[in-house]
Amino acid sequence: MATYAATKAFVLNFTEALWYESRPTGLRVLALSPGLTSTEFFDVLGGDAYSGSYQTPADVVRTALRALDRGAPRPSITSGRLNATVTSGVRLLTRKRTVLAAAAAAANATRRAGASTSSPAPSPSK
Secondary structure: OHHHHHHHHHHHHHHHHHHHHHHHHOOOOOEEEOOOEOOHHHHHHOOOOOOOOOEOHHHHHHHHHHHHHOOOOOOEEEOOHHHHHHHHHHOOOOHHHHHHHHHHHHHHHHHHHHHHHOOOOOOOOO
Protein backbone atom coordinates (compact mmCIF):
# COMPACT_ATOMS: atom_id res chain seq x y z
CA MET A 1 0.00 0.00 0.00
CA ALA A 2 2.86 2.39 0.78
CA THR A 3 4.33 2.04 -2.71
CA TYR A 4 0.93 2.61 -4.31
CA ALA A 5 0.30 5.75 -2.23
CA ALA A 6 3.81 7.09 -2.88
CA THR A 7 3.43 6.53 -6.62
CA LYS A 8 0.10 8.36 -6.70
CA ALA A 9 1.59 11.26 -4.73
CA PHE A 10 4.54 11.47 -7.11
CA VAL A 11 2.35 11.41 -10.23
CA LEU A 12 0.07 14.13 -8.82
CA ASN A 13 2.95 16.42 -7.81
CA PHE A 14 4.90 15.80 -11.01
CA THR A 15 1.83 16.52 -13.15
CA GLU A 16 1.07 19.72 -11.26
CA ALA A 17 4.67 20.87 -11.78
CA LEU A 18 4.42 20.08 -15.52
CA TRP A 19 1.12 21.96 -15.66
CA TYR A 20 2.75 25.03 -14.16
CA GLU A 21 5.83 24.89 -16.40
CA SER A 22 3.82 24.34 -19.59
CA ARG A 23 1.26 27.13 -19.07
CA PRO A 24 2.90 29.56 -21.52
CA THR A 25 3.22 26.88 -24.23
CA GLY A 26 -0.47 26.06 -24.67
CA LEU A 27 0.14 22.42 -23.76
CA ARG A 28 -2.63 21.13 -21.51
CA VAL A 29 -1.58 18.87 -18.66
CA LEU A 30 -4.03 17.18 -16.32
CA ALA A 31 -3.83 14.67 -13.48
CA LEU A 32 -7.10 12.77 -13.20
CA SER A 33 -7.96 10.79 -10.07
CA PRO A 34 -10.91 8.63 -11.05
CA GLY A 35 -11.73 6.75 -7.86
CA LEU A 36 -13.92 3.64 -8.13
CA THR A 37 -14.40 2.82 -11.81
CA SER A 38 -16.10 -0.27 -13.17
CA THR A 39 -13.18 -2.08 -14.83
CA GLU A 40 -11.60 -5.54 -14.82
CA PHE A 41 -9.37 -4.41 -11.93
CA PHE A 42 -12.09 -5.18 -9.42
CA ASP A 43 -13.00 -8.46 -11.15
CA VAL A 44 -9.43 -9.63 -10.52
CA LEU A 45 -9.74 -8.76 -6.82
CA GLY A 46 -12.80 -10.96 -6.66
CA GLY A 47 -15.80 -10.76 -4.42
CA ASP A 48 -17.12 -7.51 -3.08
CA ALA A 49 -13.77 -5.95 -2.27
CA TYR A 50 -15.19 -2.47 -2.57
CA SER A 51 -18.80 -1.60 -2.17
CA GLY A 52 -20.17 1.69 -3.26
CA SER A 53 -20.90 3.67 -6.34
CA TYR A 54 -18.75 2.87 -9.34
CA GLN A 55 -18.29 5.16 -12.31
CA THR A 56 -18.16 3.84 -15.84
CA PRO A 57 -15.01 4.40 -17.90
CA ALA A 58 -17.12 6.67 -20.15
CA ASP A 59 -18.00 8.84 -17.11
CA VAL A 60 -14.31 9.23 -16.29
CA VAL A 61 -13.41 10.13 -19.89
CA ARG A 62 -16.21 12.72 -20.03
CA THR A 63 -14.90 14.29 -16.81
CA ALA A 64 -11.37 14.50 -18.23
CA LEU A 65 -12.47 15.96 -21.57
CA ARG A 66 -14.73 18.50 -19.87
CA ALA A 67 -11.81 19.60 -17.69
CA LEU A 68 -9.47 19.91 -20.66
CA ASP A 69 -12.06 21.91 -22.66
CA ARG A 70 -12.18 24.64 -20.01
CA GLY A 71 -10.40 27.83 -20.89
CA ALA A 72 -8.05 27.63 -17.91
CA PRO A 73 -8.06 24.02 -16.73
CA ARG A 74 -6.91 23.12 -13.24
CA PRO A 75 -3.79 20.96 -12.92
CA SER A 76 -5.68 18.09 -11.29
CA ILE A 77 -9.23 16.88 -10.86
CA THR A 78 -11.09 14.09 -9.14
CA SER A 79 -13.99 12.53 -11.01
CA GLY A 80 -17.21 11.51 -9.31
CA ARG A 81 -19.04 13.50 -6.65
CA LEU A 82 -18.28 11.10 -3.83
CA ASN A 83 -14.60 10.93 -4.79
CA ALA A 84 -14.35 14.72 -4.96
CA THR A 85 -16.10 15.07 -1.59
CA VAL A 86 -13.77 12.58 0.09
CA THR A 87 -10.73 14.24 -1.48
CA SER A 88 -11.86 17.65 -0.27
CA GLY A 89 -12.72 16.35 3.18
CA VAL A 90 -9.30 14.78 3.62
CA ARG A 91 -7.74 18.21 3.17
CA LEU A 92 -9.39 19.25 6.43
CA LEU A 93 -7.62 16.51 8.39
CA THR A 94 -4.09 16.38 9.70
CA ARG A 95 -1.66 14.16 7.79
CA LYS A 96 -1.69 11.67 10.68
CA ARG A 97 -5.49 11.38 10.66
CA THR A 98 -5.48 11.03 6.88
CA VAL A 99 -2.99 8.15 7.04
CA LEU A 100 -4.94 6.43 9.82
CA ALA A 101 -8.24 6.82 7.93
CA ALA A 102 -6.73 5.47 4.70
CA ALA A 103 -5.20 2.52 6.54
CA ALA A 104 -8.52 1.69 8.20
CA ALA A 105 -10.37 1.87 4.87
CA ALA A 106 -7.79 -0.38 3.20
CA ALA A 107 -7.95 -2.90 6.07
CA ASN A 108 -11.76 -3.00 5.87
CA ALA A 109 -11.65 -3.54 2.10
CA THR A 110 -9.07 -6.29 2.50
CA ARG A 111 -11.20 -8.03 5.13
CA ARG A 112 -14.29 -7.81 2.92
CA ALA A 113 -12.37 -9.18 -0.07
CA GLY A 114 -10.93 -12.02 2.00
CA ALA A 115 -14.30 -12.90 3.48
CA SER A 116 -15.99 -13.05 0.09
CA THR A 117 -13.27 -15.02 -1.70
CA SER A 118 -11.95 -17.40 0.93
CA SER A 119 -13.36 -20.79 1.67
CA PRO A 120 -13.85 -22.02 5.21
CA ALA A 121 -10.72 -23.25 6.87
CA PRO A 122 -10.44 -27.02 7.12
CA SER A 123 -11.02 -28.44 10.58
CA PRO A 124 -7.91 -29.62 12.33
CA SER A 125 -7.51 -33.39 12.27
CA LYS A 126 -7.19 -35.21 15.56
